Amino acid sequence: xxxxxxxxxxxxxxxxxxxxxxxxxxxxxxxxxxxxxxxxxxxxxxxxxxxxxxxxxxxxxxxxxxxxxxxxxxxxxxxxxxxxxxxxxxxxxxxxxxxxxxxxxxxxxxxxxxxxxxxxxxxxxxxxxxxxxxxxxxxxxxxxxxxxxxxxxxxxxxxxxxxxxxxxxxxxxxxxxxxxxxxxxxxxxxxxxxxxxxxxxxxxxxxxxxxxxxxxxxxxxxxxxxxxxxxxxxxxxxxxxxxxxxxxxxxxxxxxxxxxxxxxxxxxxxxxxxxxxxxxxxxxxxxxxxxxxxxxxxxxxxxxxxxxxxxxxxxxxxxxxxxxxxxxxxxxxxxxxxxxxxxxxxxxxxxxxxxxxxxxxxxxxxxxxxxxxxxxxxxxxxxxxxxxxxxxxxxxxxxxxxxxxxxxxxxxxxxxxxxxxxxxxxxxxxxxxxxxxx
Amino acid sequence: xxxxxxxxxxxxxxxxxxxxxxxxxxxxxxxxxxxxxxxxxxxxxxxxxxxxxxxxxxxxxxxxxxxxxxxxxxxxxxxxxxxxxxxxxxxxxxxxxxxxxxxxxxxxxxxxxxxxxxxxxxxxxxxxxxxxxxxxxxxxxxx
Numbered sequence: 001x002x003x004x005x006x007x008x009x010x011x012x013x014x015x016x017x018x019x020x021x022x023x024x025x026x027x028x029x030x031x032x033x034x035x036x037x038x039x040x041x042x043x044x045x046x047x048x049x050x051x052x053x054x055x056x057x058x059x060x061x062x063x064x065x066x067x068x069x070x071x072x073x074x075x076x077x078x079x080x081x082x083x084x085x086x087x088x089x090x091x092x093x094x095x096x097x098x099x100x101x102x103x104x105x106x107x108x109x110x111x112x113x114x115x116x117x118x119x120x121x122x123x124x125x126x127x128x129x130x131x132x133x134x135x136x137x138x139x140x141x142x143x144x145x146x147x148x149x150x151x152x153x154x155x156x157x158x159x160x161x162x163x164x165x166x167x168x169x170x171x172x173x174x175x176x177x178x179x180x181x182x183x184x185x186x187x188x189x190x191x192x193x194x195x196x197x198x199x200x201x202x203x204x205x206x207x208x209x210x211x212x213x214x215x216x217x218x219x220x221x222x223x224x225x226x227x228x229x230x231x232x233x234x235x236x237x238x239x240x241x242x243x244x245x246x247x248x249x250x251x252x253x254x255x256x257x258x259x260x261x262x263x264x265x266x267x268x269x270x271x272x273x274x275x276x277x278x279x280x281x282x283x284x285x286x287x288x289x290x291x292x293x294x295x296x297x298x299x300x301x302x303x304x305x306x307x308x309x310x311x312x313x314x315x316x317x318x319x320x321x322x323x324x325x326x327x328x329x330x331x332x333x334x335x336x337x338x339x340x341x342x343x344x345x346x347x348x349x350x351x352x353x354x355x356x357x358x359x360x361x362x363x364x365x366x367x368x369x370x371x372x373x374x375x376x377x378x379x380x381x382x383x384x385x386x387x388x389x390x391x392x393x394x395x396x397x398x399x400x401x402x403x404x405x406x407x408x409x410x411x412x413x414x415x416x417x418x419x420x421x422x423x424x425x426x427x428x429x430x431x432x433x434x435x436x437x438x
Numbered sequence: 439x440x441x442x443x444x445x446x447x448x449x450x451x452x453x454x455x456x457x458x459x460x461x462x463x464x465x466x467x468x469x470x471x472x473x474x475x476x477x478x479x480x481x482x483x484x485x486x487x488x489x490x491x492x493x494x495x496x497x498x499x500x501x502x503x504x505x506x507x508x509x510x511x512x513x514x515x516x517x518x519x520x521x522x523x524x525x526x527x528x529x530x531x532x533x534x535x536x537x538x539x540x541x542x543x544x545x546x547x548x549x550x551x552x553x554x555x556x557x558x559x560x561x562x563x564x565x566x567x568x569x570x571x572x573x574x575x576x577x578x579x580x581x
Contacts, residue, residue: 384445384484384507384554385536386477411479414447414503
């Protein structure tokens, strides 16, 4: 048992106080956004809602939703609610100009975000005696910077490894006695396999816990990782739009992720109608950032399907818990921790002179996502040698990598061989079992 | 003078080649020479046939992806050093061979070889000047 908290006054706050705090913060935040974000003000005006209409938490229903499409419309500065001179950093998702999210942070935004990550580390038993190996990507991706900041705040010795180079990861892990591992669950599984291949037994490493997020994973995968690394594996959730990892995190109970309710207000809605559903219903998760200054999204639709439940937790935290995401209400895929939309792939094909006739095949082999795209070649690209085709494949792969941030395997196939749709085309074949659906 | 070659795109899957050979068989066209260029994902099946138009139509009918390329057919004396002589002529004249393959059938004195070069006319001219016999479409029909 490690019943301690990074910020106990917040994490164990009585529920009625949380609601009161959220209500106060919501009223202030709506005013801040209305006054500073023209884009959202226009949405509110169109709905005939003013900040004065938001008097209770329940009034949040009156506010318009924000979607990724809105962020595309408003790119890059349209959602910015402070002067640029008050911002100290951006983080970003992969994608086209349209689909790419660029989020701005004031120093205070960074502090609160890192606090959230610190809470997650303490919740898995972390303290200043720990060695925290962060192998999420560093840079524009929020994973590395978020957990790195959280680890600093807790006072762990931080190993800022970033992603990849498994050989080096293992060397540092074993030589420096890492006790907490932060990465994607599939990479954790891969490290587990790699340790085994090198003859290490689970008890040979000093790891005690792992904080794994940025992609969906199942309970089955959790058990596999726990066994292969000899650790407890915990989930963490977040998205660039709301700050990054740490919006919610698992405690030792491992029965869902506590949402940092002092900073975020969560709702579950019916993705079709937008109607707010009662607690315990399965639906789309919607977040309102209550404290964010620079990039404060109100009622942002995450497209993740999950369930919210407030139950007494043995860890003592009073924050509501969200289930692991059980699916998506859009066509986004998460491949090797990177968000990928079929529309991005379509855009690359069109930009490179191909017909938007393709098939994406995603699978997981040896704990690594495989990502293949079949594309119909142009008739003029085929003659009598393979080299024109292989060069075209390489060129298209580079264009995809630039757009998506990850490398798909491109297979040019003969024209008119990818099934034309009678009805809805099957563009994506995802063979992975990513979600627990109950 | 160049002869016409059929190139057929075949994915590395079971049955794709059956589809190709069946179509040619049904069209009652004879294969005179063939080679396969292969990669991990696909192969290119190259053929010299007795009736290219008929073969091409039959293949397209069978949903095969086909292209036609002109290649140089060379009749080489069927004796030791015959091929070496031709290769040397081309090398001496800086003509690079992309690929080559032999005919399945031979005609007495000659072995027929298909050469793929960047510039067919230049290669043909050099070879003829050096007394090498080229293979014509009629020669193939008469095999």
